[in-house]
Amino acid sequence: MSATQATATREAPAKFVERFVDVGGERVRILQAGQGQPLIVLAEAGAAPAIAYELLAQTNHVIFAFLSGSIPRQAAATLAAALTVLGFDQVAVLASTLTGPAALWLAIDFPARVRALVLESPLAFTSHVPTVAGLSVAEWQKAFNAHSERKLAETTPDAAAFAQRAKTRVDATQDQVFTQKLAAFDAPVLTLFGTRDTLTPVELGRFYKTLFPNAWFLMVYDAAHDISGDRPEAFADAVGDFLQRGAQFAISERTTRLNR
Amino acid sequence: MKFGLFSLITYAGDAPLPGGLIAPKNYRPEQSLESLRLNFELFEAADTLGFDWVSVSEHHYSTSMTPSPIVAAAALSQRVKRADIAVLGPSLPFLNPVRTAEELAMLDNLSGGRLMVALLRGTPPEYLTYGTNPAESRPMFEEAVELMLRAWSEPEPFGWEGAYYRFRTVAVSPTLVQKPRPRILASGNSVESLEFAARHRFDIAFSFANPTTAGRHFATYKEKAQNYGWTPTADNVLYRHYCYIAETDAAAAEDNERYGFYAGYGGRSLIAPTQAEAMPATPKSVADAIGGIVAQSRDYGGTANSAIDRSIPPIIGSPDTVIRRLEELRDVGHVGRVDLIFSSGQLPHELALKSLTLFARDVFPALQIRAH
Numbered sequence: 001m002s003a004t005q006a007t008a009t010r011e012a013p014a015k016f017v018e019r020f021v022d023v024g025g026e027r028v029r030i031l032q033a034g035q036g037q038p039l040i041v042l043a044e045a046g047a048a049p050a051i052a053y054e055l056l057a058q059t060n061h062v063i064f065a066f067l068s069g070s071i072p073r074q075a076a077a078t079l080a081a082a083l084t085v086l087g088f089d090q091v092a093v094l095a096s097t098l099t100g101p102a103a104l105w106l107a108i109d110f111p112a113r114v115r116a117l118v119l120e121s122p123l124a125f126t127s128h129v130p131t132v133a134g135l136s137v138a139e140w141q142k143a144f145n146a147h148s149e150r151k152l153a154e155t156t157p158d159a160a161a162f163a164q165r166a167k168t169r170v171d172a173t174q175d176q177v178f179t180q181k182l183a184a185f186d187a188p189v190l191t192l193f194g195t196r197d198t199l200t201p202v203e204l205g206r207f208y209k210t211l212f213p214n215a216w217f218l219m220v221y222d223a224a225h226d227i228s229g230d231r232p233e234a235f236a237d238a239v240g241d242f243l244q245r246g247a248q249f250a251i252s253e254r255t256t257r258l259n260r
Numbered sequence: 261m262k263f264g265l266f267s268l269i270t271y272a273g274d275a276p277l278p279g280g281l282i283a284p285k286n287y288r289p290e291q292s293l294e295s296l297r298l299n300f301e302l303f304e305a306a307d308t309l310g311f312d313w314v315s316v317s318e319h320h321y322s323t324s325m326t327p328s329p330i331v332a333a334a335a336l337s338q339r340v341k342r343a344d345i346a347v348l349g350p351s352l353p354f355l356n357p358v359r360t361a362e363e364l365a366m367l368d369n370l371s372g373g374r375l376m377v378a379l380l381r382g383t384p385p386e387y388l389t390y391g392t393n394p395a396e397s398r399p400m401f402e403e404a405v406e407l408m409l410r411a412w413s414e415p416e417p418f419g420w421e422g423a424y425y426r427f428r429t430v431a432v433s434p435t436l437v438q439k440p441r442p443r444i445l446a447s448g449n450s451v452e453s454l455e456f457a458a459r460h461r462f463d464i465a466f467s468f469a470n471p472t473t474a475g476r477h478f479a480t481y482k483e484k485a486q487n488y489g490w491t492p493t494a495d496n497v498l499y500r501h502y503c504y505i506a507e508t509d510a511a512a513a514e515d516n517e518r519y520g521f522y523a524g525y526g527g528r529s530l531i532a533p534t535q536a537e538a539m540p541a542t543p544k545s546v547a548d549a550i551g552g553i554v555a556q557s558r559d560y561g562g563t564a565n566s567a568i569d570r571s572i573p574p575i576i577g578s579p580d581t582v583i584r585r586l587e588e589l590r591d592v593g594h595v596g597r598v599d600l601i602f603s604s605g606q607l608p609h610e611l612a613l614k615s616l617t618l619f620a621r622d623v624f625p626a627l628q629i630r631a632h
Contacts, residue, residue: 192421195406206416216428218419219410221403234421250419250428 014057016049016064023081030086031064033057037115038091039243040065040079042099044165050152052228055236060092060243070168072101073109080110092116092243097200097225098165100124104178107185116246118239119191119208121200121225125175128207129166130199132159146196146224150232182211189215190242194223194230216242216250261590261627264313264346264599265306265616266500268324269299269332282323295325298609300339302602305613307340309620310628313376315346315599318354320389327389330363337371345371348445348465348498348599351382353397354390357404358430361411365436373437378445378465378498379405400424402456405446409460412436445498448477458484463492465599467500470572474499474593494596499589502574503600504607505618509577520605522574575600579622586627 014033021028031049034057041053043064049057056062065082067075079102083091092115095103100122107114123129132140140159141148148156157165189212193202205217218238223230241249271287272295303314314336316329326332329347337345345367350360368375381401387394403422410418410430417431436442446457448464454477457464464481466474478497485492502522506512516522575585589595602619603612 195410202410203414205418206414209416209418216419217416218421218428221406221420221422221425231421231423234423238419238421252426252428 013054014049014062016053016057016062021082021085023078023085026068026078028068028078028082029066030082031066032062034060034062036060037243038063038086038088040083040088040091040093042067042075042079042093042095042102044099044157046155046157048153048155050155050229050232051150052232052235052239055232056240056243059240063091067099067102070165072169072174073105075102076105076109079106080113083113089113090115092118094118094120094239095122096120096228097123098162098169101169101174101178104182107187108177108181111185111187114185114187116187116243117185117189118242119189120227120235121193121197122191122208123166123200124170124178125207126170126172127175128200128204129170132163132199135159142224143198144225145229146194146222147230151226151229155229156226179211183213185212186214188242188246190218190239191215192218192220192227192235192238194220194225194227196222196224196230197227199225214247216247261586261595262312262495262597262629263619263624264315264343264498264597265303265311266315266317266346266348266599266601267299267302267603268319268322268601269296269316269326270603271295271323271325272298282321292325299603300336301609302612302616303336303340305616307343309616310624311343311620312597312628313344313346313599314340315348315376317348317378318351318380318382318386320354320386322385330360330367333367333375334370337367337374344374344376344443346376346599347378348376348500349378349380351380351386352404352408353392353394353400354382354386355404357407357425358411358427358432360404361408361432364408364442365412365432365434368437368442369434373442375436375438375442376445377442378447379408379462380447396424398452405456405460409441412441448481448497451480454481455484457481458488458492461485461488461490463496463498463597465498465500468572469499469593471588471592471595473572474589474595478594494590494594497593497595498597498599499593499595500599500601501572502576502604503582503602503615503619504574504576505579505582505615505623507578507618509581512577512581515607515611516574516576519607519611521607522576522604579618582619583623583626586623590627 016031016033019030021030036059039060039062041062041064043066045066049064053062065079067078069075090113093103093106100119101124103117104124107117141156144156191205191208193205195202202219209215209217220227220231220234228235272291306314316326316332318326318329320327329350333345333347364375364377381397403424407420407425411432417429419428420430443463445463445465447453448457448466458481466477482492504512504516504521506515575582602616
């Protein structure tokens with residue numbers, strides 16, 4: 001059975017190893033595990049690899065890159081430089097929620113470095129920024145996770161911090177650039193939205209699908225904003241399949257034969 | 261109130277009663293064709309007489325000739341010119357939800373936007389058909405519904421990564437004629453079902469309950485709907501039962517007795533039986549598998565049918581009696597839509613037609629709020 005036929009299962013958890021990379025005087029923290037094609041995960045400070053990434057590390061070289069600073073375009077430049085230091089010409093890139101803008105800048109400024117782009121509940125446009133003020137802690141947590149019981153650790157960001165990040169990473173000028181320039185990015189793009197996401201509703205997927213020339217829009221059932229936390233196996237299945245097969249992931253390779 | 265004619269499109273041979281299953285060897289093609297002819301005649305009559313919809317449902321391994329109700333409804337859509345075409349309904353856990361969304365969208369086109377549909381879980385005998393695990397039917401059903409709603413409304417092709425369904429490219433064509441969607445009904449048989457219907461702003465449907473039970477269902481449904489910011493009315497409640505109407509109560513009772521009109525759900529219909537064609541009862545192996553005959557079947561989902569009192573008598577009698585029964589359903593049960601079975605048992609086709617006609621002549625003026 002090929003790796004793409006396998007349903008992701010949680011076997012021995014991949015062990016993420018920490019290292020640091022010096023990029024033009026900036027020290028970038030890295031957590032990495034697994035072997036295979038490199039997958040750069042743009043990570044927020046404080047984030048930790050969850051079950052979904054342990055699963056992805058079974059067939060991919062998963063590298064969490066913690067980029068400091070709040071200016072997405074600078075973060076993209078730092079990442080591009082870090083890739084050179086790490087010895088990667090081209091990588092797959094995965095961004096979630098508010099790391100989305102940095103990933104989009106990477107696609108615009110360094111398209112040759114990006115083999116494939118995965119966007120999990122991306123939040124990159126001003127008109128998509130949700131209002132979180134006034135939400136109770138319970139409401140906020142529910143917006144973030146439909147199944148917090150499936151998470152290994154509590155990693156839900158504080159609502160106020162989330163709002164502050166949104167303010168510094170999303171702006172109207174950037175919107176215009178994204179809208180105009182991403183049409184030229186022709187690497188395969190997978191956007192995932194949870195059907196229970198109230199922060200970046202699933203309907204936004206259609207917007208991203210039309211933003212790129214080569215995009216797939218995947219609805220993840222029963223997941224809120226944190227898809228990889230809510231449906232880790234489903235997330236790893238879909239993303240893993242996409243990373244391995246690109247557009248071919250649209251065609252099933254799963255056998256339906258029961259016996260011979 | 262609004263009224264529809266429901267038929268199982270029952271095979272008019274001899275099936276055991278009640279709820280018997282029928283093996284393929286017991287079907288006679290000539291009787292299948294005759295059964296279709298008579299049932300379609302009844303549907304066309306209902307359309308002509310002013311019924312608001314005609315309805316079919318999904319049943320397998322049975323005397324009902326609608327394993328695919330959408331196929332039956334597609335045929336009906338070309339012969340029934342005015343009334344809505346109701347598929348009540350496809351049993352989603354058995355089906356490919358994308359295919360079902362596609363076929364229903366096509367049916368909405370074929371019928372010129374007259375589709376009504378109930379999205380259901382199916383009943384135990386149906387679980388014999390496609391290898392579906394009944395213990396998973398509720399989560400499968402709920403996911404299938406959400407996927408179908410997305411498939412009908414999403415303008416861009418999309419993929420679906422579900423717990424039970426995976427599709428990388430969903431793009432339904434043709435799209436629905438009715439926007440944003442046709443009238444959708446779901447089961448109103450349990451608190452869980454009522455919650456689900458309320459959450460999705462679906463109508464509810466249930467069968468055979470007495471008016472008090474129906475009223476309780478409505479109250480629960482309304483309360484739950486209000487939690488989701490909307491208030492259903494009686495027009496959101498569909499109720500199904502058997503109906504036979506004659507000039508007098510005595511005549512109706514006599515016909516009911518003579519022809520076994522209300523001998524049980526899924527019984528013989530329309531053509532008198534002949535001893536030579538008598539069919540065996542439900543095989544013991546099957547009865548053991550499904551926990552008994554249809555009406556007493558095991559409750560796989562934990563809640564199905566648990567709230568329905570099936571002892572309520574069918575709506576049989578003179579026009580006055582039938583009107584009174586329906587008024588009680590309306591006033592106590594908050595029922596606004598009634599889906600009626602006019603052909604059952606060995607009731608001759610002519611009497612079924614006559615009953616239908618009397619209903620239109622005497623009941624409609626008293627109770628019908630015209631939908632068309």
